[in-house]
Amino acid sequence: MVKGQPITSEYIHQLEKIGIPTVTVTSSNPNFQLFPPEDVVQEKTRINAIKKVYDAFLNVEKTGELDVEAMQGVSEDIIFDIIERKENLVQLTDIRLHDTYTFAHSVNVAILSAMLGMLCHYPKKDLLLLTLGALLHDLGKINVPPAILTKSTRLDEEEFAIIKQHPLDGAVRILNMKQPLPSPSVLAAIASQHHEHINGQGYPRGLQAGQIHRFAKIVAIADVYDALTSERPYKKAYTAHVAYNIMKNVMKGQFDEDLLQLFFNNVSIYPVGTILKTIYGYAIVKDCIFGKTEMPTIILFADHDGNILSIPHTVYLSKDPAGNKAIEIVLSDNDLRHFIHEINIDPSVFLAD
Numbered sequence: 113m114v115k116g117q118p119i120t121s122e123y124i125h126q127l128e129k130i131g132i133p134t135v136t137v138t139s140s141n142p143n144f145q146l147f148p149p150e151d152v153v154q155e156k157t158r159i160n161a162i163k164k165v166y167d168a169f170l171n172v173e174k175t176g177e178l179d180v181e182a183m184q185g186v187s188e189d190i191i192f193d194i195i196e197r198k199e200n201l202v203q204l205t206d207i208r209l210h211d212t213y214t215f216a217h218s219v220n221v222a223i224l225s226a227m228l229g230m231l232c233h234y235p236k237k238d239l240l241l242l243t244l245g246a247l248l249h250d251l252g253k254i255n256v257p258p259a260i261l262t263k264s265t266r267l268d269e270e271e272f273a274i275i276k277q278h279p280l281d282g283a284v285r286i287l288n289m290k291q292p293l294p295s296p297s298v299l300a301a302i303a304s305q306h307h308e309h310i311n312g313q314g315y316p317r318g319l320q321a322g323q324i325h326r327f328a329k330i331v332a333i334a335d336v337y338d339a340l341t342s343e344r345p346y347k348k349a350y351t352a353h354v355a356y357n358i359m360k361n362v363m364k365g366q367f368d369e370d371l372l373q374l375f376f377n378n379v380s381i382y383p384v385g386t387i388l389k390t391i392y393g394y395a396i397v398k399d400c401i402f403g404k405t406e407m408p409t410i411i412l413f414a415d416h417d418g419n420i421l422s423i424p425h426t427v428y429l430s431k432d433p434a435g436n437k438a439i440e441i442v443l444s445d446n447d448l449r450h451f452i453h454e455i456n457i458d459p460s461v462f463l464a465d
Contacts, residue, residue: 153193153223161186161222165247166215172285173254180291186219187243190226191236198230214253214261217338222246224334224375225327231374232330241295242327245302249331252282252303264345276315279304301325306332311365321368329368333375336363353442356381356406381405387443387451387459390427391434394418394451396459398426406436413462418455424462 164186168179225246229239253261256278260271267275282303286296293299305328308314310321324332340355350358356376359367382388386397388410395410407429414420429438443451452458 150197152197152227153190154197157189157193158219158223161190161219161247162216165218169215169218169251169254172251176285176288176290178248178289178291178293180289180293183244183247184240184294186247187222187226187240190219190223190243191230191239194223194226194230214250217335217342218247218250220338220342221249221331221334224337225330227378228330228334228371228375229327231378232371241298242302242330244294245299245327246331246334248282248286248299249303249306249335250278250282251285252278252280254285255281262345266346276307279307280316298325298327302328302331304328306335308332309366310368314366329371333359333367333372336367337375337379351442352379352383353381353386376405377403379405382408382439382442385460385463387448388439389441389443390438391440392427392438393421394459395427396462398463401430404430407432411462413459414455418451420455420457 164179164182168182172178222243226239226243229242234242256274260267260274263271283300286293286300286303289296302325304316305319305324308317308319308324308328309332310324310329312318312320336359337355340350340358341352343349356379359372360376380400382397382400382405384397384399386408388395388397390410390412392412393416394414395412397408398411399409401407401409410427410429411424412421412427413424427438429435432438
């Protein structure tokens with residue numbers, strides 16, 4: 113969208129028509145230019161990938177045939193961007209085209225999986241196979257009725273049984289493709305095992321750690337993270353730090369712990385511009401550091417009562433004795449709007465050089 117574009121009801125309607133449900137507002141002050149940090153892939157790469165995955169899945173649904181060359185091309189583009197932009201942390205990105213979740217989700221999972229595979233120092237051949245497997249991990253959802261996929265209330269036992277079948281359905285589709293796929297058994301393993309848990313409590317087969325393919329362990333992490341941070345008919349999107357707490361604590365035992373730590377070392381848990389209430393007062397996140405994403409660099413700008421400090425100052429939580437324990441809460445959207453109204457200043461101005 114054009115910088116300075118007024119966000120009117122009509123403009124919002126036009127965005128929704130082309131499948132863009134959200135936009136990022138970097139500042140409530142139109143005279144202050146604050147650009148969001150770059151993500152691990154270019155936006156055009158992500159949008160092009162979603163379009164190609166949409167077309168490919170639609171063709172599989174109609175004919176049973178997969179455009180393998182197109183999917184390999186998408187994998188190449190993703191890997192190229194991640195290698196070129198490896199200095200960037202993962203930012204929250206939720207582009208939804210065609211007013212559908214599955215295709216954008218598949219691309220996001222592929223991007224996150226490729227990033228984690230690169231951090232594992234896999235050779236390019238393995239990275240391409242992992243990325244392709246991630247793109248196809250939900251292929252079995254073609255068999256799931258749309259009414260179940262888009263249901264806004266809790267699934268009943270019969271509906272959940274149908275959902276639990278999609279990993280095996282995807283694997284069967286991959287193994288039965290007429291077109292030659294690279295390492296189809298590995299791609300099928302990713303599809304069939306991405307809902308298995310390290311502790312053996314997953315589905316469809318209840319596999320345990322050593323029985324799960326290493327690529328499937330990676331895709332499982334990427335799959336859950338994107339699902340948690342995406343808006344769905346039955347839930348709102350969780351912020352990155354909430355997803356982090358859920359995956360690290362609530363879902364403990366579900367993921368490979370080493371892979372999970374490596375993943376969150378490279379995901380912006382507190383994205384730049386996040387407003388925090390800390391033990392020192394109110395602060396805005398200035399920077400996130402690889403390997404120390406739980407302890408961002410912040411600018412303290414107000415005391416505990418919301419009184420603006422005469423001289424805002426930078427706190428490096430990665431070097432602070434309190435570390436991540438200094439963060440008390442992340443202000444929600446509603447709390448943030450109320451807070452900005454109360455202090456009558458946009459905290460993003462404190463990020464200006």
